[in-house]
Structures are given as structure tokens and as C-alpha cells.
Amino acid sequence: MAVYTVLDREEIEAYIAPFGIGPLVSYEGIAEGITNTNYFITTDQSEFGSELQTEPLQHFVLTLFEVQNLNDLKFYTELTTLLNLRGLPVPCPVRDSDGVSLKTLQGKPALLIPKVPGQHAMQPNPKQCRELGEILANIHRACVDANLQHQGPRSVEWLVAAAAELSPQLEEADQKLLNDEINHFVNLHNSNLNLPRSVIHGDLFRDNALFVGDRLAGIINFFSASDGYLLHDLAVVANDWCSEHDGSLNHDCCDALLAGYEKNRPLTDDEKNVWDDFLRIAAVRFWVTRLLIKLNPSGHHRPGGLMEIKDPQEYKNILIQRIYPSED
Template structure:
């Protein structure tokens, strides 16, 4: 279980006193988290009704970084995006501290994860991501990506001597290609991006999208790069190839909300490669570190996607 910080019932009851949302019934750690600790929390309100919440303790983000996410999730939720937003206590304060870690209490949004993705699922996440981007275009705060261009420049050099020569060359080449893209006078649309919208960060009720989760990689960036991250996860087959029907459903639904600009057609083939490289690298680092405490995911899955994107250049519809 990916629960890095254990809390007691007393810890939680003391925290909940500030919110006055009811009596603690039960709480349990949530499996599957990689960067944060999450607990399901059940409270009995004054009307005798049980209500479900999620308590998140942030293992990597500092207290100083958290106001961006408090403001952003509130902003997006106010504009109809299905994202969890932080509850405020009786003094109007959302950001708390528990075991020296930033903590937020949020509603538990309805729905379940899906395992078998269809074009219909991809169409819905395309629409939702377009709406997410449109809602965030005029958000008043900015944040540099935690694992963006400066990070992958540095980490690709650090890790190169642990890789086979061909892998090290491939990694450095993809980093260089993105640098070249950034030098182009294309003025690609930028704004708030989710940064990690894998299919396990979305919930569905039946066949209807009900929630977009884990906003804590959000930052300022190319909107199209965010779409590339989604395409490389929601539309991929086990062998790393791309399911054309799912990808077309995703891209057409997104474009119906935010039409592509001319230069985005030029950038797309490289951005899907860069997105694959970024997650290949972020999985390589803990996989090659014998002291890592992160949940290890197979880095070769994203190397296969990267190679497919190289061999079969992507196109926007």
C-alpha cells in the first residue's frame, strides 16, 4: 500500500475538530498513490447521514507550494470542472498540517476507475480536458513544472551512465529535440495543464466521466503537451502501439471544445514523443535506484510508446 505517513484516529479527530463536519466513523489508507498519502474518511453529520471525504497528505510538495493548488482546484471546481476541491475549516482555512506535512480535506467524488478503455471513454476525457484548459486559461497564478524541461535536462544527464548506450543516446536526443521545438517561433497556446491525467486519475459512473483526480502535477505549460500525455496513456495498446480509433475520438472531442491552432499541427508529432520520454525518464529513475521508496512502474512501457511515436509520426485530425 502506498501510504507513506501513518496517522492515528486521534490525529484525525484533532484535525477534524477545525472543520466541524461531523463525527469520525472510519478511515482507511488508499492503495495506489505514488507521490502522496491518501485516506478515505467517513463522517456522520448532524443529520445522521454518513458523508465521504478524502484526506491527502503531501509527501513532496512543501507548505509554500500548496496555495497554488488550493486556489487552482477551487477555481476549476467553481467553473464546472469535476475536480476535488479543498474544504475550508470554520475559520476559512483549507490548508492544514499533519505530521509536518501539508494536508487537505476534500470531498470523495463518485465513480470508479475503468480498466478497459473505449473510444467513448476517450471522447469524454477529450471534452473534459478541453474544458479544463479553457477554464484555466485566465487563472491568475503560474507554476513551473516540477518535472519539466529543466528537470529532464538535468536528470537525463545524471542517469545516462546507468543506461545502455543506445538508450542513453535516445534519451539525450529526445531532450534535444524538445529544446529545438521551444526555439521555434510558434507561440503555442499555454495555460494551466493537469500534467498527469492518466486513466487511473479519472473516475466514471457507469460510462459517464464523474471526476478528474490528482491535480498536484498541474503547472503552466503547453496545452498540447497535456493532450499528448493523455493520448499516450488513454489510447495505447499493450505493445506500445496507438489505437487509432481511441486517439481520433480523444482528439476530435478535445478540438470541438478548443480548436487547434495552425502551429499545433506542426508541434504535435514531437510533443507526443516528448511526453513519452518524460514518463520513461520518471519511471527509469526509481527503477534504477535501489534505495527508492516509490512504487515502481515499468519504464519500458513508455520506451515502447516512444519508439512507436518515432516510427509512426502522429498527426492531428
């Protein structure tokens, strides 16, 4: 569940009033998500629309941030507004008449974001992967053009320190797997990689995109966007969107993802040379974050309960399959 902070009708009505989005019709806590508190909000905008307006009800997501810091949220607003203005399917926070979007509710930072229609593609097809690749490339191009910069907490140094903390808690075989991969990554990182970098989404899993049929309606959850290799973003997507149950790569989906991406931003030769390494790095990164939560759940409490624990084994399987791909 992800309603850590419970809101009542009066609180929500008072919060949305300055945004001029019409009176509250309904609200409902969102069960999905693990980090923040989210509510779906429906308002009636008929008083603002013409008689020709066919859909007076408007839908939003009200997010209360349980962990993000204000600096990250200001950057999130700047980034999503820029991408939205570039015509990309990325919703950005609603502003009040003074141009303010970030306010507090129950003492926590909060944002009101238009709801994207559609469903998460939990079993994506190649067409959807291709579409995602095309849009991801355009997001990367927009970030490079705007020369955005924002430091995130998940640096190489963080990964090395996290692995060192985890290692003694793992079985011998897993310790070796983790330490070998970290060494492999550090060696690669120190080899003067000359790869394009910019701000990246960093967590573009299937539950952070919505499709109407095969059309990508929107990408959400840019809350941890920060500086990184563009190729890392693409590898995170490939691992989550293009893996079979045993972790092996679904080549139809992955080829479609890469073809869509390269239509709008061809990979450089240097990027192609390290693609397989980046799939491994992206797998280790999520194996580590999931292990950290699983092995230290008390460090991940929220006001209303414990965070959902995502399965580290899934990412260990993906990692093993990227190192030793099974025969097709």
C-alpha cells in the first residue's frame, strides 16, 4: 500500500482551492507505488469550460512526498515542465495563479499533477517497447539540449559502499557475484568512458509509464532523475521491460526498444561496445537497492507502515542472465 499519510476531504478541498481546478468531486488513495503517498483526485471544471466542453471532470494525482528533499522536487518541477513544453508525454505539476506548484500538506511537500490516462504495460509487446524507445531518446535529446544538471545520490561511490555494507550479509556465492560485478563496473568506470551524459530518469520501470493501447500516453515518476549516462537509462528500461520470467532477455522486445531509440538518437560506437556491460551494471544497481531494503527493513519505515519489499532475486536472475545469456 502507498497511502502513508491519510487525508480527509476538507484537507484536500482546502489544498486544491488555490489551483482553480474546480470543486472536488471525489478522491481515492492509490495502492500502487512504494515511496510516496498518492491520491487520485477528480474535480469538476464545468464552470470554467464552454458549453461545448464534453468532459467537465478532470483527473489529477496529488502526491505527498515522504522522503524527497525540496531541492529534488524543485528540479523535478523544472525538468517535467521543460519536457512537457517540448511536447513530450510527461505530465508536469499544476501551478496556482501565482505560479506556485510546490506547497505543503500535513507538513509534507505536495504536488498536484495531471493524471495520465491508460494502463501500465506489465507484459509489453515489441510495438510498445519501440514506442517507449522513441520517446526516451527524445527525452534524452531534450535534456542534452537544455544542458540540465542535477546530482543524485546514487553515484559509483554509493554503489561501492552499499555493496561493501551488504557483502557480509550474503552467502558466499552471492558475495562473489556482487564483488566481481562491482569490480567489473569500477574498472569500466575508470577506463575513461566517453559516453553521452545528461539528466536521466533512472527508474523507468513498467509502472512508470502508461499506455492507451500501444500508444505511450505518459511517463511519470521523474522524482529521482539526476545526472547519468544516457545508456544507463536505456539499460534500466531494457532489463525491466524486456526480461522473461527467468531473467533472460526477450530479444523481440529489446530489439524493438533499441530500434525505436536509435530512430531518434543513434547510439555511438562507444555506447554499442559497452551495451552488454551496462545491462549488467543496471541489473546490479537494482539488485543492490532491493537487497538493502530487504536486509534492513527497519530503515525503510513510513508513517503508516513498512515499504513494500521488491524481490532482489528477480534482479539477481537478470544479472546472471546478462553475464551468462542462456541459449535461445
